[in-house]
Amino acid sequence: MGFNKVLGLLMFLISSYSHAGVGTPPAAANACIGCHGSGGVSASPLWPNLAGQKEGYISKQLQDFKSGQRKDPLMSPISLSLSDQDISDLAKYFSSLK
Numbered sequence: 001m002g003f004n005k006v007l008g009l010l011m012f013l014i015s016s017y018s019h020a021g022v023g024t025p026p027a028a029a030n031a032c033i034g035c036h037g038s039g040g041v042s043a044s045p046l047w048p049n050l051a052g053q054k055e056g057y058i059s060k061q062l063q064d065f066k067s068g069q070r071k072d073p074l075m076s077p078i079s080l081s082l083s084d085q086d087i088s089d090l091a092k093y094f095s096s097l098k
């Protein structure tokens, strides 16, 4: 393979990575997928699916867990580490999944 071909492939990989945009999980989602599933569909009957849930609903639940308005032994401690920006990114991300 010539140098130009290698360079072309490299540029393609870089540009397709940075254009991934919609559907790229925010870093904070790493803390969620163990329970809610990498595609937002949970593996356990006790853990709700988040895929396709309304963005406004998800962000309200996370704010409520954080403020103590809604309480859950699993979600309450997790929500404390989320910033408002994380909550908005996560709500956008999970609501965008099908």
Ligand code: HEC
Binding pocket: 028, 029, 031, 032, 033, 034, 035, 036, 046, 047, 048, 050, 057, 058, 059, 061, 062, 071, 072, 074, 075, 078, 082, 090
């Ligand atoms: C240890 C497992 C676990 C992890 C990790 C976890 N969750 Fe949850 N989550 C739950 C459970 C269990 C519930 C249901 C709580 C209840 O019954 O009130 C829940 C509920 C929710 C709800 C409310 C859903 C609804 O239908 O009302 C949202 C939104 C949510 N989680 C988002 C997240 C996000 C975002 C993360 C990552 C920052 C996360 N969760 C991490 C277990 C988990």
